[in-house]
Amino acid sequence: MHLALNWYLSLSAILFVIGVLGVLLRRNAIVIFLSIELMLNAANLALVAFSQTFGDVNGQILVFFVMSVAAAEAAVGLAIIIALFRNRETVNVSEINLFRG
């Protein structure tokens, strides 16, 4: 069965907006982190959908790159969050404002 490209892209946009709102509104660093992953996957979904529709495999290959970079980023990000927690005993980003001018 073939759904129209619009459906995929709409789902992708919805997921992306959920991710953005999560980053902007949630206070827990881990949840923010998850929201970032959500945005990445929304982008992945759009890539795969275009790839299938236009019969071009490049988009799917790019998705693999994105996924591997996301994995690396997850490792680094989690390490930062753990280090932060050890120092500040919190993962609430509104309490972490060392860069305040």
Place this chain on the structure above:
Amino acid sequence: METSVLLIIVLPLALAAFNGLMGLFVPAYRKNEWIIGGLGTAAVAIPFVLAVKLFLGFHGEPEVVTYFTWMAAGDLQIEFAYRIDQLSLVMTLIVTGVGALIHLYSIGYMHGDAGYWRFFAFMNLFIFAMLNLVLAENLLVLFLGWEGVGLCSYLLIGFWYTDLKNSAAANKAFIVNRIGDFAFLLALFVIFAVVTEKIDGSFGFDFTTLLAPETLNLFGAGTLLGVVLLFFVGATGKSAQIPLFVWLPDAMAGPTPVSALIHAATMVTSGLYLLARLSPMVLMAPAAMTVIAVVGALTAIMAATIAITQHDIKRVLAYSTVSQLGYMFLAVGVGAYFVAIFHVMTHAFFKACLFLGSGSVIHAMHHVEHELEHKGVLGSNGEPNDDPLKRVELPYEGDFDAQDMRTMGGLRKYMPWTAGTFLVATLAIAGIPPLAGFFSKDEILFKAFELGYNGEMWAYFVWIVGVVTAVLTAIYMTRAYLLTFEGNPRWPDAMDTKPHESPWTMTAPLVVLAALAVVGGFVGLPAVLGGSKIHHFLVHDGRGPVAEPLHELHVSPSIEWGLLFLGLAIASGGVLFAWFVIRWGARGPEADASVKRFFGPLYGTFSRKYSVDQFYQKVIVNPVVNGARLVFAPFDENAVDGAVNGVAKMVQGMALRLRGIQTGVVQHYALAFVLGVAVVLALMLFA
């Protein structure tokens, strides 16, 4: 020829650099006084020998030695060139000859000074600059020397710079000279503008071109008058004439050999040299010559009247120098350029001798001061001891001063060589025949009289002023000799505290200079006694470097004889008057009272030095300082500093307000990203 000139110029520079650099970087070297002094003296003595060789081999035709092109820009083409002719040879002989003697003297005089190496480095540098001045072939090289001697004069007046008084004197000399130098520069600009406008090709201020009649005729009468007057203002700065003479008496703050070499024998005569060198030009501006003669005459009598009231031996000599320089300008003003140079020469002999003699006296009086301090009669700074048992009275307020003649007297017994040479030089400057001063001074007065005889009535006025000054000169110089060397000793505890004669390195130059002061005048005998050799040498029947005016009427030999006897009468009259009528020797400083009675209220004016310093302070220095304080300081604080601080304050205020957006909360930054992306997207989609 080229090598000798090069050696004459470069040797003093090289050894100045050597002594200076070694002294600066090798502290152990500073203790080798004999090496430093020996090298320093050799750096002047060898050029003297070379100059004598050049002089003996000179054939009457000027020679120009060019080494390299100094600068070339458009019409300006300056060669580094030196000129060997009669005038530059005479001046070189004076500079190196007297200079070598004074360097030799300094070996003994500066003994034990911490700045020994510095002293000889500066002195050699001075000789280098002075030789550039007198040997230069163009006005720019001359100006290099002109500025160089000014610098060395500054360095040496402020030689003992830890005393603020000395640095102030050095600053004064430098700043006052600056005014003259500025006029000199203006004259150069005017010459350049006139000459390059009227002739094609490059111009390098060289004397050969500049003083050729074709070039001189390019100038309008008014321009030429202006140029000559500007050069004269330059000369008044260097040669201490009214209105710029005030620096020279203060310049005595330097070591005495400096006073002898720079502020009596050589540097201060550079203004005269300049005018003599430019004599064909000066001769074409008769109005300027009148100004020069009158200024010279007024300076001569003014300084002479001040000298008669001074107590500091070096100050008497300083004012005497100003006065004698006035004589030389008088000579220039009446067109007797060669006599000016002749008097420069004789003056260099006897005034250097007098200064070095006073240095020898000061040396001895310092010894007395140390001995008195050692005995506890004086405190460690020369102040009279407060202890009533050891209390001594000095004849003046304040501390013991080794230069004050009121505490001297009777030194002839202890320092026969110094006293003898000082007496010879005193009689020479007073104008007692057949000593040098008689012939040169008499020739100046004769030339002034001759000009008056030819119808210039103002020349009689300067002649009369010159005659009166001659009487005063004889009186004040005899006074200085008598107060210092005759009568009874007047320093405290004089029975047991004995000064002693200076070492041979100091007395030998004194003897040589005194001998020169005796025989130096014979090169310039008046016409009735056989004619002047130096006149023949310098003027060379109109082909020499020194021009002279043509007079229609010649003074008859009988009048010339009369003037000679008048000169003899006023000189010996002055000396005898001071010696036997006022009796400074027997009466000491009390004799000054007679002079005071004679001059009445004028005496105060003399001893206050005509209040010229106070006048300048009031009319020039204070307005400048107050103007700066009232106008420029507020401007600087408010406008200049205000602008700088205002910019900083503005940035700070903006930053204070802007720092609020840096919350440190990551999500606010992320929001900014999102909004930014949204704006970019909106622009891409809808714009």
